[in-house]
Every structure is written in structure tokens, then in C-alpha cells.
Amino acid sequence: MKVAIVNLGQIVSGDWHAPFTAGDAIVTDGDRIALVGSAPAAAVEGADVVIDGGGMTAIPGLIDSHVHVTFGDFTPRQNTVGYLESYLHGGTTTAISASEVHVPGRPSDPAGVKALALAAQRSFASYRPGGMRVIAGSVILEPGLTAADFNELAQQGVKLAKAVFGAVNSAYDYVPLIRDAKAAGLITTCHTGGASIPGSGAITGDHLLAMRPHVSFHINGGPTAMPDRDFERVITESDIALQVCTAGNLRTTLLCAGLAERHGAFDRFIIATDTPTGSGVMPLGMLYTIAHCASLTEMPPERFICAATGNNARIYGLDSGLLAPGKAADIVLLDAPDGGTQKTALAAIKHGDIAAIGAVITAGMPRFVGRSRNTPPTTRKARVVRSAVTRDFAAAGQ
Numbered sequence: 480m481k482v483a484i485v486n487l488g489q490i491v492s493g494d495w496h497a498p499f500t501a502g503d504a505i506v507t508d509g510d511r512i513a514l515v516g517s518a519p520a521a522a523v524e525g526a527d528v529v530i531d532g533g534g535m536t537a538i539p540g541l542i543d544s545h546v547h548v549t550f551g552d553f554t555p556r557q558n559t560v561g562y563l564e565s566y567l568h569g570g571t572t573t574a575i576s577a578s579e580v581h582v583p584g585r586p587s588d589p590a591g592v593k594a595l596a597l598a599a600q601r602s603f604a605s606y607r608p609g610g611m612r613v614i615a616g617s618v619i620l621e622p623g624l625t626a627a628d629f630n631e632l633a634q635q636g637v638k639l640a641k642a643v644f645g646a647v648n649s650a651y652d653y654v655p656l657i658r659d660a661k662a663a664g665l666i667t668t669c670h671t672g673g674a675s676i677p678g679s680g681a682i683t684g685d686h687l688l689a690m691r692p693h694v695s696f697h698i699n700g701g702p703t704a705m706p707d708r709d710f711e712r713v714i715t716e717s718d719i720a721l722q723v724c725t726a727g728n729l730r731t732t733l734l735c736a737g738l739a740e741r742h743g744a745f746d747r748f749i750i751a752t753d754t755p756t757g758s759g760v761m762p763l764g765m766l767y768t769i770a771h772c773a774s775l776t777e778m779p780p781e782r783f784i785c786a787a788t789g790n791n792a793r794i795y796g797l798d799s800g801l802l803a804p805g806k807a808a809d810i811v812l813l814d815a816p817d818g819g820t821q822k823t824a825l826a827a828i829k830h831g832d833i834a835a836i837g838a839v840i841t842a843g844m845p846r847f848v849g850r851s852r853n854t855p856p857t858t859r860k861a862r863v864v865r866s867a868v869t870r871d872f873a874a875a876g877q
């Protein structure tokens with residue numbers, strides 16, 4: 480299927496070094512972006528679906544790099560079904576598993592955690608709740624896992640490994656496990672801050688600098704933050720990615736953003752939610768953290784959209800997160816919320832408002848056009864002006 484989105488007011492690229500792309504149109508072909516900028520008449524005529532963006536702002540689909548998936552579109556932590564589809568209505572088009580620790584009775588022996596990671600990876604390989612892409616299968620690091628285990632998992636398609644819910648005596652016991660997981664090509668992640676569940680200890684700067692995972696999960700606290708003085712050390716003494724999460728400490732999110740900017744480390748600053756957790760199911764979590772960061776710092780709003788898209792894609796090696804030819808056709812149309820004081824999506828975000836969503840496209844398929852069921856209504860109107868597909872894209876959003 481080919482989709483042409485025309486009459487866009489602004490295009491945010493997803494790359495914070497060059498955050499805007501000139502032009503007013505995006506054309507997709509299959510599950511890829513074919514063109515960004517100005518669309519020749521033939522490209523629009525040749526599209527199966529033409530969407531009038533009504534002057535809205537296009538951004539790459541948001542990538543939430545910390546979602547507690549289990550199996551199916553269900554979270555046992557809050558006994559909620561359909562949450563991933565609901566997150567899509569908050570603009571999140573990719574959810575990356577923070578490990579499947581919430582599976583009831585989850586195993587803790589090496590054979591069990593390997594099987595759990597592989598089963599999760601397989602079960603989401605082609606299952607897209609509401610159009611959401613889910614990168615699942617994050618092996619929970621447990622004593623007894625060997626380099627051969629990590630190699631086997633990597634060969635089977637598992638991409639992620641997570642430290643700190645295992646049965647270790649000390650956090651330093653993770654050092655060789657992370658080293659071996661990295662050597663196998665897995666992307667390694669580590670809980671940061673105070674314990675989130677009984678029995679897990681605090682992880683601070685000393686631990687992170689000894690372990691050197693690729694990503695410090697919720698460096699702002701999950702939900703309890705590590706000492707303030709450790710942020711600068713992690714930023715200047717390592718190349719660990721700095722993931723800030725909605726379900727954490729907002730003050731240290733802002734502290735981390737400022738330090739990342741000051742030390743030239745914004746490439747490593749990534750946004751996620753850390754939900755569903757005790758903090759709940761938060762379909763608009765990504766938009767909240769983007770608005771909090773943009774409105775409470777001096778940095779421009781597009782910077783934080785890029786932290787939630789292109790930066791996450793680069794750290795996790797994904798083919799999405801950028802509006803550019805050849806990238807995954809995951810696109811969100813944003814606008815100022817109706818009834819607010821601001822005129823554009825970016826002005827609203829800078830003002831501290833939650834942007835309104837007018838359409839979400841994933842894998843080149845419009846999932847809804849018109850109104851998100853979770854955000855306020857848009858000021859402008861996005862609509863399908865022509866469609867050769869027998870599908871009601873507006874109804875899909877209700």
C-alpha cells in the first residue's frame with residue numbers, strides 16, 4: 480500500500496542535530512518511507528490513500544524504550560488488557576521490552592530465563608497490537624548463565640539482556656554477566672536507583688561504572704533516584720545511554736537533561752516511560768515526559784521529540800525513529816490541543832501542554848486518522864481525502 484500525507488505544516492526529522500526537514504509531504508510505499516519533503520503530483524496520484532494533514536506537525540512514531548511487556552496485549556501488574564493498543568493512541572509506535580519480569584511466576588534458573596526471553600521474542604515477532612511494534616525478549620541476567628547461553632540466544636534472535644532482578648549476592652556479580660552478554664552482541668541494560676520491588680538493592684554510579692551496560696534504565700530513578708553527584712560521573716566517565724522515564728524522579732530527569740547538554744552527551748539522552756508498573760498504565764507517558772523536559776528546560780521542544788525517536792532508534796539499532804527515505808513508515812501527526820493557548824504542536828509542548836494526535840501510521844498503514852482516543856482533540860483536522868482501501872480510518876480511532 481502507498482500512502483501520501485500532504486499539507487503538513489512542519490516535519491520533525493527525529494535527528495536532533497538537524498531536527499527539521501523542509502517541505503509539506505511524506506509518501507510511504509509498503510512498510511517504508513519513500514519520500515519526505517515535497518511530493519510530485521504523480522506520487523500523490525499513485526497513492527492508495529491520501530491524507531490531508533491540515534497543517535499539522537509530522538514526527539516519527541515515538542519509541543518507548545522501557546515497557547514491561549509480558550505476553551499478548553496484557554499487563555499482569557495492573558490487570559489491564561489492550562494497553563499497548565492504547566499506547567499507540569499516545570503516539571508510541573514501538574515498545575521495547577524492559578524484560579519480561581512481570582510474567583507471573585517467572586523463572587529464575589538459567590534454562591527458564593532463556594526460554595522466557597526466546598518465547599517473548601517469538602510471540603511478538605509478527606504480533607502487532609493495534610499496529611504497535613514490540614521488541615520483546617530481554618533475558619533476565621541470572622547467576623549460572625554462560626557465554627554459550629548468550630551466544631545461543633543471540634543466534635536465535637534475542638537482542639536484549641537486563642541486569643538487576645536476578646538472584647545475585649551483589650550488584651558487582653553482574654559485571655561478568657554483562658561482559659559476556661555484550662560479547663554475544665546483546666544490548667545490555669541495567670536498573671538504576673533505589674529498589675523498585677522488595678529484594679532488589681540500590682544501583683548507583685559506582686555500580687554502573689563497574690558494569691558498563693549499554694543503557695542505564697531510568698537513570699532518573701525507577702522510581703527512586705541515585706545520588707545527584709553520580710549523574711555527572713556516569714555522563715563523563717562512560718558512554719552509557721541515559722534513559723529517563725516518566726515513572727521516575729522528574730527533578731533528576733531535568734538534572735540529567737541539563738548535564739547531557741552541557742557535556743555534549745545529548746546523543747545518549749533517551750526517553751521512555753517505565754510502565755506498566757506500580758505507577759500504572761500511561762498511554763500518554765511519552766508525551767508527558769517530552770512536555771515536561773521541553774517546558775522546564777531552556778532546550779527546544781523538537782530536541783526531546785528526537786530523544787524519544789531518533790536517539791532511541793540509534794541506541795537500540797532500530798530502522799525507525801527518523802522521517803527519512805528507507806526508514807520504517809511509522810509516522811505521527813501532532814497538533815496544538817483544541818482549547819489551548821498555543822497555535823502549533825511544538826509551541827504547545829514548549830508551553831507544557833500535552834500535544835494532540837491527529838493520526839498514527841505504522842508499517843505504512845494508517846491506524847487512525849482524525850482523533851486519538853487518548854489525547855485532547857486537535858486544533859486542525861487531519862482527514863482522508865481519497866482512499867482505494869475499504870477501511871474506515873476514522874472509525875479505527877474510536
Ligand SMILES: [Zn+2]
Pocket residue numbers: 545547577701753754756
Ligand atoms: Zn522498569
